[in-house]
Amino acid sequence: MSRRRVRPDELELWSQIARSAKPLPGSLKSRKLSPSEPTVPNSRPSKPVTENVSPFSMGAKAPDHTDTHYFPKTAADRLHAAPVNMDHKAYQRLKRGKLTPDARIDLHGMTLDRAHPALTRFIMGAHAKGHRLVLVITGKGAAPDPYDPAPRQRGVLRQQVPMWLQMAPLAAAVLQITPAHQRHGGAGAYYVYLRRAR
Incomplete structure (x- = not known):
């Protein structure tokens, strides 16, 4: 070398x-x-x-606050952050439970592979009949176990149903999704406001 x-x-x-x-x-x-x-x-x-080394102090550029835990958003959090696509006055009445659903489906207790086709049939049928507001009951899910070493989200259907409603083919029929008022099931149900049938 x-x-x-x-x-x-x-x-x-x-x-x-x-x-x-x-x-x-x-x-x-x-x-x-x-x-x-x-x-x-x-x-x-x-x-x-x-x-030309400029003076500095340790940690001067570090952020003031760091999040050490990341908590994923729940379905309700994502729905609250979603824009309102329907009439504002009707939306306020809907959130206060003043509107009566035209039809309802209870998915409580179903498995995911049974609930998804049942929801698809129900929404497409309600849209074809000209219904505007339907109620989808998912249930709240099992109570959390305080001794569980890994925290888990409660209510698989409660998390999945809003995602299903925002995907094809249901997204073409759905105008707005919002958690139901307490008189219609509260956190265990969703109002689904449908588009006008053409």
Whole structure:
């Protein structure tokens, strides 16, 4: 392996460092390097060379607050953040439980593979009949186990039904989804406001 030659800028830097270093007692004075010498000497400078280092303090750029836990949004949180697509006055009456559903389906106790086709049939049938407001009952899910080492979301149907309603083919018939009022099931049910049938 051949050794490379020292560049002139490296020699200049080395000479600046060598001038600032003090030789050890009893050692020979440092000699000057010529450009023909193959390597830079291995001795280290006693003072580090710094070029315009701005002062700083540890942690100055760290954020003031960091979230150490990430809690996924529930279906109700996502629905509250969704835009209102229907008439605002009708939406307020809907949220207060003043509107009566035209039809209802109870998915409580069903498995996911039974509930999804049942919901699809119900929504498409209600839309074909010209219904505007239907109630979908999912149930709240089992009570959480306080001794469970891993926290789990309650109510699989309660989480899945809003996603199913926002996917094809149901999304073409659904105008608005919102959690039901307490008189119609509260957190265990959803109001589904349908588009006008054409």
